[in-house]
Amino acid sequence: MHTRTVSPVFVGRASERAFLRKVLSQAAAGEPQAVLIGGEAGVGKSRLVDEFLAEARAAGAVTAEGACVEVGAEGLPFAPVSTVLRALNRQLGEELAEAAAGFGGELGRLLPELGAPTPAARAGRDEDERARLFELTARLLEALGTERTLVLVIEDLHWSDRSTRGLLDYLFRSLHHCRVVLLVTYRSDDIHRRHPLRPFLAELDRQRTVRRVELGRFTREEVRGQLAGIRDAAPSDRELDQVYRRSDGNAFFVEELATANDCGGPGSLSDSVRDLLLVRVEALPETAQRVVRTLAEGGSKVEHALLGAVTKLGEDDLIEALRAAVGASILRADGDDTYRFRHALVREAVDDDLLPGERSRLSRRFAEALEAEPELVRADERPARLASYWYHARDAAQALPAILSAAATARCRHAYAEQLHLLERALEVWDEAPAAVRTSLPLAADVESYPLCDCDDEELSFLDLLAEMTVTARRAGEPERGLAVVNRAMRHMEEREHPLRAAWFWTQKSRLVRNLAKGNGWPELGTAQKLLEGFAPSPVHAHVMTEAAGWRTVFDPRPEGVAVADRAVELSRQVGDEESELNALISRGGLLAEGGHGEEGVEVLREAARRAEESELVSVFKRCYVNLESMLEGIGRSEEAVEVAQHALPLAYRYGLRDTESWLHGNLADSLFSLGRWAECEAAILESRRTAQTPVSFAIAAKRLALLAVARGDLVAAEAELGRMTEHFNTFDVSAPQYAHPVATARIGFAAQQGRILDARRSLVETLAVGLAPGFGRYTWPMLDAAAVTESEARGVPAAAPGQASAISRIRECAASLPRSYQVWDAYALMVEAELRRAEGSACPADWAAAAAAFEGLPRPRERARISLRLAETLLAEGERERAAELLAEAHAEAERLGAGPLLAEAERLAQRGRLPLTPDEDAGQPDSFGLTRRERDVLALVAAGRTNRQIAEELFISPKTASVHVSNILAKLEVSGRGQAAALAHRLGLVGT
Template sequence: MEELMGELVGRAAEAAALGAALDRAAAGNAGIALVSGDAGVGKSHLVGALTRQAARRDWTVLTGQCAELGESIPYMPLADALWRAAREPGAEVLREALETRPVLGRLLPDGDGAPDGASELGQQQLFGAALGLLGELGQRRPVLLVLEDLHWADRSTRHLLTFLSRVLQRERVCLVGTYRSDDLHRRHPLRPVVAELVRLPNVTAVDLRPFAPSETAEYLAYLDGGTPPSAEEVARVHQRSEGNPFYAAELHAAARTGEDLPAGLADLLLARMERLSDDAQRVVRVAAVAGRRVNDELVRRVSGLDERAVGTALREIVEQRLLEPDGADGYRFRHALLAEAAYADLLPGERTRLHAAFAALLAEPPASLLPRAAAERAHHSLAAHDLPVAFAASLRAGREAERMGAPDEAHDHYDRALELWDAVPDADAVAGAAREEISLAAARASARAGDTRRGISRLRRLLAVTDPADLRLGVKIREHLGSLLYELDQDEEATAVLREAVDLLPADPPTPERAGALAAYLRTLVYSEEHARLSALAEEAIAAARATGATDAEASALISLAVYREWREGAAADAAALFGRARDLALAAGNYPVAMRAAYHYARVPFDRGELAAATAAADDGVRLALDHGVEWSTFGTTMRCLQYLIHYTTGDWERADRLADDFAVQVVRAPEALVSAYALFCEVARGSDGVRERLRWIEPLWPQDSLLVYISRGLAAEHCLWNGDPATALGHAEAALAAFDHHDPPSIRAAATVLWAHAERGGVDRATADALLERARAAMVIVPGGYPRVWIGVEGHAWLARVEAEHARALGVNDPELWRRAAEAFTYGDPDGGFVYEVARSRWRLAEALVERGRREEAAEEWRRAVATAERLGAAPLLAALRDLGARARLRPGAAPGDGPEGGSLTALTAREREVLKLVAEGLGNKEIAAALYISPKTASVHVSNIMAKLGVTSRGQAAAVAHRAGL
């Protein structure tokens, strides 16, 4: 059903389930599917794609809809389906079948009227006629019968649905029904029918969930003809639509005309509220003013109704599925737009009075003790035009959000307070701080939330309006501005800003502001020409921080000192202890960005030393720290998540890496998201995944924003092209990855290796170019940008340099086995069975090839077998295919097992589940169909297929199917 899924966004699993039902029906096993979901979630769109696919496969398609007419027209969807199909060109067979079944003919508009639904005999006759009609049509062509909007179905239609679901067995019929789950209140007559049917073995329940943010992004891009939306547009539409495709499309279109809530959408939502009693409608309006979540007691008191009346009203509202219970003391709207529509329907005066009532209640216990009470009071006070109260509550809410690790919310609360500043008498006294201090807090919160550029912009504006005589505030602003500039690799400006900050205040007496500025300045000195000053300045910064209680400044200075000692003095073990101490100090001070910087280095040090078990534990702890404190999208929060993935990729634990990558969105719209997503390419490229191109398509527009993103994604795009026989395109990507960093940066080493690989695949390169690449890699090993020697670089850097030297010789026409042996040994990190598992195997592939060229076949066979074993275990299909090709050409595979094909690989290497998957591959099923048939996720099916191809040593599904057929599977 690949064609079906190509028409849809975010519905792969659902389409696979419906496609599997079609396939079962085509094979003579009737399938029933019940498709549910909220209004607007895409049921009709999904079923429409299914009917078009069935029509393309030359099925008979019958589609009928229920209407909101109660029980007045029995069998309405069946009559609708038959009437529409009978009027289509070429429907002679259907019309003849209807003529032989008068009881069905009477359902049609030109018939003699519907049979008596109360007559048991009439109903049995109609049921039998419907079954016979479907069976007869199915003998000629498979039949798809779609009954839409079953939440409006009459009693007779519900009985017919139950009957067909139970008796359809061997007919070539697929019956699909759709219904709105949000309309199925507790006493809805369809609810027990669904509960009964989903227990039947031939009934598949397909529940359409709302879109995830990445799927909303993809959907908006689809609506705009493929143009990716901005991050702000995705966030706005997804938050308000909550992933409902219809709502998202309406909001997206309305934004073009400046509408807030489209009138048609508002009317649709309000129609549900108008069915309620007067008391229930009043409670809904009060709840809409309260916000998305509604506290039971607050709503009762604001509504003015007595406890019994409110209870009755809430019961009615919940049964109609406008609100749903949320915790022990509250409710929430089933959809945010329901609350918006009800709120917009209030009269202005009514709205103001209700907001004022909520604000008053939230000022006193017990309401003031509720979570987020300050934030809610700020919101209600502002809407009630009580600006002084809104101002004070916003400041309190911002500080609470900072303590809770919610930087996005903290920024919004501080922003609101700043907007109100001029309207509030004696605002400085109320705030307990100057306006500039609150602006600085807002900028810090913005950066902690991952929006570094917005933080920089705010700090620049703040610096421009700050009184130059306020030296301490000027230092603090410059400290944060310089730190953010440094994180965006704007090193020269960062250094200048931070040097200016340090010079504004004298060293004596020590101040926390100068200690913080010194600590930030130290970061820029580690790799600069002024590095010789670092140790002395670090000691000064640490002493000043201790003297003034600036614990976070001490932690930051310790990190820079540790990095300097590691890189200049080779004291990696001592550095690790300093990083751990710095992390603990920053946590104690509540400075989570500094704590994350220390935690990152604490995990990086053992990784660089090849101590992978210690690195794994430290990285896992670091990611938990980021998530616990809401800084997972800060600079080092993002980097820590990438490092965690990279460690598992390195150790060969690709299953864990895949689980981590499940959270790495493909449809990205921000640079931090793109960087995290790019790391998923490591395993995807190594496995030859079909998803590589799609991930790169979303990442590409963000290349100009991040050099590390270019290095990772384009470097891996180059490898993907090389595995797929396109060295020319690969060379372009690899050279772009190489250009992303300075000549002296360690990432240049791996990029140089990929450039040389591409040159070798293109037939070689001139010596000057090859030598320049080799020298650049060697320089990155020993020279930092400031021009002084680097004492320490990790074991991976040494291994990649060995790879560069081997690729350099190969690009010049000399495939030297000793150079490849050195590379393979370097990647083991001193552990023959460990190290960088995949790169050891890749080096052994080239080593075996070089040994074959020198006639050393026994040595070659040993290296080849070890590389094959690793590639099979990892599911590294491209590498295994290359190894199989080498084995076939060099005849390195004597004594192949029975069942091996000429492509290589033995069925004996497959697990029981992999044999099941291979059987379905041989039957021509796609990954989504395999997933539906085996009740696994499409991603799991894709991994199984990749592993199978790797173990069989084949490069296509067709070759895998051929192996299966020859083996009689």
């Protein structure tokens, strides 16, 4: 029996086809394209894609297709991506292997043909590894899409797992300068309010690089063309009216109605959609119906051999039944010897028609067949499918170990969301499984530093499961779920003696509450440390103390923290945990540097970085080099920090650590800013933003751009970046000084330049109100300097006078608590104090000379230019005009080179007030309008502003008597009788600014 239901003539979709041709053309020109095609079930998405792929192949493109597989609640991890890579491997062979050279072990998680996955001990054990896998996948596609156009299609995204969606999102954002088209389809009518695809699509809509196409239903004339194609003859008006009315233009329903009319004549169908879809199934021979029902419960696609094992039909009978179903256009045979329904709607109708007992029995048969002959399905799909079959068979004894095995496989592929979903299913069936099964499970095998049980205690096995769920939730980016699991574990341990496990869970809780901005995590770490008192060293001890040392580095770098880090190093070495040891060493180096032992701290970090690089401990690489770079910059060794960044960036790229690249570029930007290389600094920040992968990285990039804009005086750009920074910072805890203090520096500088002195003061007060311990010279001195400059520039401003004394006192008090361990910190301390004295009106040349001497030899051109400007100002007030002019010219030239707008304007104002040349050939006495000299024009401006002779003298560094003479001369030259008339005339003639 053969029924043609698909029209050989492609009907309609003219605008969509034109759009896809344009997409292909743009990709061929080297601009990667991302397209989402949505539409209700049966509207014709797959047919449009098939036609497009045919055109792409005719144009010389390499095409590959994959489809999301419906297994469990959220699909098989990375299944469509693996299918696409496998198709590319078949077509490109050695070329793909060459493109993956150097990281095939990591990509082996998606395409086993490339090699065994990299062992966790070498690759690292945290969630950064998933980002690394994504980056290496993007790099592989970019390499393959350099010389040819690739068209990669992934269908049925509504069945996708979260890991697949995460990878697609990464590819959409990260592919650059390659000839790649990523085309994805999904069923829009399936996307209900809580469907996991809905937020994903909403996020993609914000990306300008991703375009969505929604397919509508056919018009009446298009349905006519479709029926004519199916029948090789034009339909009658009566039949067209009936089919169009009942199908409502849905292409698949048109096909079904056309076939049904052939079978039984017009009007023979039920109005039920399910009955409509089952008409041709029920017309099959009984054996073929049995095969179709079995296939419906087996998943989106089923292998020929597995189908035979489950149905227990002879080969000839099975082929005959399949031939009937394929001929009736119910099933389709794929090239990899698998079968699937030609349309998912038919499968859903068939599956819905099964009785509940039928479903569970069929699931059991699939599971038993797969247990008996594991080779019936691909090895990378077997664990997930077996877990799904046993789960739906409702056999807890078999389902629990199968689910945990699938969870371990998902972890190996960095599919953490799917791993968590499977572990939740394990928790769901836990109580139903026999005790003998629960106590023999290999749990917690991949949970860092967790104390493993000997598997003879059911209670401990349950805690092991909760431990695995805790870490998996954190890796999956679901800290709320992780915190709920931790709290459940703690309730379970009440009145039970499990101190090591309790300490481990408290440490996990510390990390989770920090991630959720529900605290800084120290109380939880303190509880964990107390629980370990009196016990012999163990991996848990090393883990807890390493976490405690890391916490002190970020939140409380007082000298006593070094002892905590030393203990963490010692414990890590005792238990043979090199990763914990290196992390503890990194914390130790940071604490040493904050405590004034910078040289020793740098050497500790250099050694840790060397070991991490030598052993390719990718999980530690980021902390080593990012912290070393930051430490060198913080203690004033900016050139060395640049060298570290230049060494580490190629390694981060080689390892595929994209977000680490963002951190390295960001710290490099800090050093370039200090060195006065602002154009390079901006380029580094933009690269940091381009490679950022987390809200933290995006926020810090925006903060750096805001600081640069404030330094340049670009308040429009500063405001925009501060807005972006705030948006991203709202997603995590920013109380740590390394975040909070630079943010405050940017906000204080921005508010001060806008004249919002009270807002600037409020930013400082709120930041200091956190009650942080003394320390953090790297981040706190620049913040205090920005606050001091604000008060210095606000002197004499009436609105700023109330509260200024209190603000100055607050800055001095904080400065007194900070260390001055390095030349750069001591120089900042002297500069801050000089600015505060300027705010009080008591600064003298000696104050600024001391600051200038402290900055001598430090590569800080912006600070040195400001000090030269301030020193020139005080010298001018004391009548040392020649030296003042020299310093002012130097400051002006440096400000001009940097592009430091506010500093440049201040230098020009001082030159104008003091009648000092900014260049050697500048003539300060050049006559001006109405015969007024430049100095007289300066005096006139102050007269127009309502200043008295004494105020004019103070402002222009002259005596009151000289000011009086200038005013008399001005009145005579303007031929006016008083100061009021002079001011009015000056404004009317434009002799002074507004």
